[in-house]
Amino acid sequence: MDSTVNEQNENAQKHPFLVITVVAFMTFMGVLTETSMNVTFPTLMDQFNISLPTVQWVTTGYLLMVALLTITSAFLKRRFTNKQLFVSAALLFIAGDVMCGLAPNYWTLLVGRLVQAGCVGLTGPLMNNIILDVVPAHKLGTYMGMANLIVLVAPALGPMFGGAVVSFASWRMIFWITVPITLVLLLLGIFIIKQYTPTEHYEFDWLRFGVLALAMITLLMGFNIVGQRGFLVKFICYMVVSAASFCLFGWLSKSSHKALFKLSVFKRPVFLFSFLPYVFLQYSNIGLNFMLPSYVQIVNSASAFIAGLILLPGSVLNGLGQPIYGWMLDRFGGKLPLYLGNSLFLVPIVIMMVMGQQMSVLVITILYTVYATGRSMAFGNSMAYGLKHLPKDEQKDANAIYGTGNMLAGSLGTTVIATMMTSVHIYTLSYVQNIVVGSRLAFGMLALLGLVNFFLFRKLFKSGK
Numbered sequence: 001m002d003s004t005v006n007e008q009n010e011n012a013q014k015h016p017f018l019v020i021t022v023v024a025f026m027t028f029m030g031v032l033t034e035t036s037m038n039v040t041f042p043t044l045m046d047q048f049n050i051s052l053p054t055v056q057w058v059t060t061g062y063l064l065m066v067a068l069l070t071i072t073s074a075f076l077k078r079r080f081t082n083k084q085l086f087v088s089a090a091l092l093f094i095a096g097d098v099m100c101g102l103a104p105n106y107w108t109l110l111v112g113r114l115v116q117a118g119c120v121g122l123t124g125p126l127m128n129n130i131i132l133d134v135v136p137a138h139k140l141g142t143y144m145g146m147a148n149l150i151v152l153v154a155p156a157l158g159p160m161f162g163g164a165v166v167s168f169a170s171w172r173m174i175f176w177i178t179v180p181i182t183l184v185l186l187l188l189g190i191f192i193i194k195q196y197t198p199t200e201h202y203e204f205d206w207l208r209f210g211v212l213a214l215a216m217i218t219l220l221m222g223f224n225i226v227g228q229r230g231f232l233v234k235f236i237c238y239m240v241v242s243a244a245s246f247c248l249f250g251w252l253s254k255s256s257h258k259a260l261f262k263l264s265v266f267k268r269p270v271f272l273f274s275f276l277p278y279v280f281l282q283y284s285n286i287g288l289n290f291m292l293p294s295y296v297q298i299v300n301s302a303s304a305f306i307a308g309l310i311l312l313p314g315s316v317l318n319g320l321g322q323p324i325y326g327w328m329l330d331r332f333g334g335k336l337p338l339y340l341g342n343s344l345f346l347v348p349i350v351i352m353m354v355m356g357q358q359m360s361v362l363v364i365t366i367l368y369t370v371y372a373t374g375r376s377m378a379f380g381n382s383m384a385y386g387l388k389h390l391p392k393d394e395q396k397d398a399n400a401i402y403g404t405g406n407m408l409a410g411s412l413g414t415t416v417i418a419t420m421m422t423s424v425h426i427y428t429l430s431y432v433q434n435i436v437v438g439s440r441l442a443f444g445m446l447a448l449l450g451l452v453n454f455f456l457f458r459k460l461f462k463s464g465k
Helices: 002-014 016-038 041-048 057-071 073-079 082-102 106-116 118-134 137-168 173-192 206-224 231-255 263-267 269-298 304-309 312-320 322-332 335-358 361-388 392-422 431-464
Strands: none
Touching (some): 016 057, 016 082, 016 106, 016 118, 016 137, 041 106, 057 073, 057 106, 057 118, 057 206, 057 269, 057 392, 073 118, 073 392, 082 106, 082 118, 118 392, 137 269, 137 322, 206 231, 206 392, 269 304, 269 431, 322 335, 335 361, 361 431
């Protein structure tokens, strides 16, 4: 077994991009459907007679389920083969496609999305773990950028794809179109995906997993009710349960010897100060990707198709720029891509906050393009910089925490921004004007996070030395 694994590992190192391509494309399919659904929210609200805070659980619930699965990625990588994980991901995606395509009501659609989330929850961490297995450290930024190119093209195509499907057919076709493509990827993966490290039998830590899941779910539930009548008492209860669960998880982790992931990586400043900007950038990205398509439909009276197109230029540059941004990290170190990226992230957010309802669809598209370029440059390199400076035996645990934080931040970003958009109720203003005021508050919050990131990056580079 060990000799076979070593031989496959040597072959993989000769052609590392071929090894990760199929896994990346499967992750691409999951991200494509997730971002496609954002532009369908007004249609789903009308068809199922539901509110914006309710419909956003199609995205929030999806990302939460991905986060819960990502928690287990360090255990899954050590316990199961790459092929087993990949096949399971593909089958979950197809099952979710069928459920969503046939969904007679909103709740069936939501359950289908939760099932489908298993795809990204398994293949996202799997892709990064395979890169860590086969790519040398001095090329890590470049190859992670190449993999992210495939995955991050999905946000470019997703809103446009979803908008076109909704405008010219039915939102259900989003799921039926992706079924045959996923079947092809499944067949390719069965033949291409190999094993590069030996597996071992571990006892999974169900107690810690359950406690952490409770903490994450109650955190999101709490923020989801903000703005509703009489929400304060319920919000406090949710936050108390969430905080207590997080504390209990930390206490249990001190003595647990069962497999989940190691919290000891948080003791390393280089991990902590790369992890926090990483999740802040993802929080803002998923939240803004949710907000802008809904914003231009409500405020600018744009169609679903146009709402999908506003994210296209920025998302294309986001995806195509990944290899360049990774090369910048490998060639010049972290300061150039992280400081420059965060600056390009912050400036458009401030302009959006100041301009408010004066923004046209074209102006929003241009500002989002600059924002997406900067966010993309800083996001992937925050994780790559942290992984480069961690010992090899801690990288899988760090990857699991990065991935979990990534998805939890995305879920929280969608929930909080959806709440902020609809939380303003000034009686002298129209519904559209209230949405504009709520959106400006959300832009202000994201700008504050951008300022915090500069401080965190400064601490990161000190710790990196």
